[in-house]
Amino acid sequence: MIARKWRPQTFAEIVGQDVIAQTLKNAVEQNRIAHAYLFAGARGVGKTSTARILAKALNCLQGPTVTPCNVCDTCKEITAGNSIDVLEIDAASNRGIDEIRELRENVKYAAAKDRYKVFIIDEVHMLTTEAFNALLKTLEEPPPQVVFVLATTELHKVPSTILSRCQHFNFRAIRYQEILEQLTRIAASEQIQISPESLHAIARASEGSMRDAQSQLEQIVSFCGNEIRDELVKDLLGVVPHQMLEELTQAIIQSDSRGLIQLVEQLVQSGLNLQHFIRELIAHARNLMMLKIIGEDPQLIPLAPAEMTRCHEFSDLFSEEDLTRFFSILVSTESDMRWSSQPRFQLEMGLMKILQAKKLVAIEELLTNLGGNPQIQSSNSASGKKSGGTLNPNISQSLTTAAAVKLQVQSDPELPGKAKLEEPSQKIRHAVFEKSPMISALLDHAIAMKVTEGEIEVVFLEKEKFSYDMLQTLENLQLVQQVTNSVIGRPRPIKLTLLKEGGMGTAIGNKPESSQTDSRVNLIEQIKEDSEVKDFLNTFQGEIIEIKELKR
Numbered sequence: 001m002i003a004r005k006w007r008p009q010t011f012a013e014i015v016g017q018d019v020i021a022q023t024l025k026n027a028v029e030q031n032r033i034a035h036a037y038l039f040a041g042a043r044g045v046g047k048t049s050t051a052r053i054l055a056k057a058l059n060c061l062q063g064p065t066v067t068p069c070n071v072c073d074t075c076k077e078i079t080a081g082n083s084i085d086v087l088e089i090d091a092a093s094n095r096g097i098d099e100i101r102e103l104r105e106n107v108k109y110a111a112a113k114d115r116y117k118v119f120i121i122d123e124v125h126m127l128t129t130e131a132f133n134a135l136l137k138t139l140e141e142p143p144p145q146v147v148f149v150l151a152t153t154e155l156h157k158v159p160s161t162i163l164s165r166c167q168h169f170n171f172r173a174i175r176y177q178e179i180l181e182q183l184t185r186i187a188a189s190e191q192i193q194i195s196p197e198s199l200h201a202i203a204r205a206s207e208g209s210m211r212d213a214q215s216q217l218e219q220i221v222s223f224c225g226n227e228i229r230d231e232l233v234k235d236l237l238g239v240v241p242h243q244m245l246e247e248l249t250q251a252i253i254q255s256d257s258r259g260l261i262q263l264v265e266q267l268v269q270s271g272l273n274l275q276h277f278i279r280e281l282i283a284h285a286r287n288l289m290m291l292k293i294i295g296e297d298p299q300l301i302p303l304a305p306a307e308m309t310r311c312h313e314f315s316d317l318f319s320e321e322d323l324t325r326f327f328s329i330l331v332s333t334e335s336d337m338r339w340s341s342q343p344r345f346q347l348e349m350g351l352m353k354i355l356q357a358k359k360l361v362a363i364e365e366l367l368t369n370l371g372g373n374p375q376i377q378s379s380n381s382a383s384g385k386k387s388g389g390t391l392n393p394n395i396s397q398s399l400t401t402a403a404a405v406k407l408q409v410q411s412d413p414e415l416p417g418k419a420k421l422e423e424p425s426q427k428i429r430h431a432v433f434e435k436s437p438m439i440s441a442l443l444d445h446a447i448a449m450k451v452t453e454g455e456i457e458v459v460f461l462e463k464e465k466f467s468y469d470m471l472q473t474l475e476n477l478q479l480v481q482q483v484t485n486s487v488i489g490r491p492r493p494i495k496l497t498l499l500k501e502g503g504m505g506t507a508i509g510n511k512p513e514s515s516q517t518d519s520r521v522n523l524i525e526q527i528k529e530d531s532e533v534k535d536f537l538n539t540f541q542g543e544i545i546e547i548k549e550l551k552r
Contacts, residue, residue, distance in 0.1 A: 002186060002214045002217055002218040008049050008053065009070050010070070011025050014049065016175060016179075017050065020050065024057075028058065036142070036147070036167065037147070037168075038150045040169070041153070041170060043209055043212070044209030044213075045209060048088075052079070052086075054147075054149065055086045055116070055120070056070070059074050059075075059116055084113070085113060086118045086120070087106070089119065096128055107119070116145050116146070116147050118148075119149070121150050125158050132159050132162060136161055139166070155170075175208075176204065179213045180199060182213070183217060186214070187199065192228065193226055193227045193228060194220075195228075195230055198228060198233040200307075201233055204302045238272070239280075240272060244267075249284070249288075250314075251263065252355065252358060253314075255359075261348060278334045284311075285326050287303060289327065291315040321360075325357040330354075333350030333353075429449070432479075435483055439476050439479055442467045443471070445460060446460050447464075456495070457494075459499060468496060527544060
């Protein structure tokens, strides 16, 4: 078996854990052996293999040595797992207090033939609370010449009392490139004829586990023999063909919605797991982004050279903003598919969202082109629109301000209202939102909030009469009054104004509204009739909610 045959037998053969290997070698050379070690990390990254190598380094007849001979009886027994002084315990099946009590009794006796008695407890996090408590005293004050090596894949489940009594080593996931190089060495040594693309596929599928990579290679060799075809490798691993990912990318570039739906049908008919496919697609989007940012770096991008080149060509056709949006949509789609009874439908809708996102244009570009954009002008002429002429300077200034206000809201998610208003009305709206989002929503329909020394006036158009009526109820009005008193620092009466068509309106207490408010509303209506303003509002799907004169 490849995984067993190619298991590391010396510190030099350990792949991907150089710092840990060097630290343990230094400990052996300097005779600074700890009484307990804790090896933590994902499956298949070398924890148990390193524990065995440490046991051989301590007990080899040629040692203690950092290069155990692997030919003496002691080394052979440890390698085979039948040494009477090196005991491997699976905590998953020996997790109770009785087993730990038996271990404590065993610890009392000296090694039968070797220098050190080594206890390797695998998956130590599986021990019960009682078993951990029974182990504590032994770990704290073990007999001389006894070494514990605890291994776990779930470090967070190991009690802190255990951690504090051990030297702790974190085994990292093995890099993709390191796994690929080891697989290449194995294939050459075992005379396995396999393409670089298939080795890349195995390395990717292993997800940082050397043992998984070796086991997958063994499975493929068992099925295919020593001459391995790429198609069989992809079928056995369940890998999405890279050609399919390229076809999907091409369909997005061409905005081919029909082609995307047909690709999903092809996936379903081929029997590929859709959940696995979306994860592969997320990885593909990530690879395109990395290629866009850093170029062809095999250390960071797990692709074969030919795949790398083709993906680089695709990445040049997208912006970083495009790829960021695609990645976000795919992650959201993957989450939706996980809990959906119809994952296919979720996948199809996710791909359609990507097509829509591809049509988005940077807001800076829109603002730059607005007013002189040939596309807008051609669109106007094609739809029969007529230009309303040039705005007078006052209206142009107001339009610019209204645009700035609306865009500022888009980039300020904390603002509860539609517009970023001047202080202190902005503070009032924000404070109302924190107290009651419902009342804040009513205030959002007001066209103006004017804070003066004598009062606070909130103005509504007649079409917003429902919000006006709801806000003037005693309970709602009292809350707004309390908030404004707190923000302003002293009581000021609140006046609600309802403007009727033609500029005539009614107000609380039958007070006439100001001509300033009336002219402001008329100016908004005048601005809305201009064709350039209409183009702007259509582009951003917005509305004018506040205007002010710009200071020169």
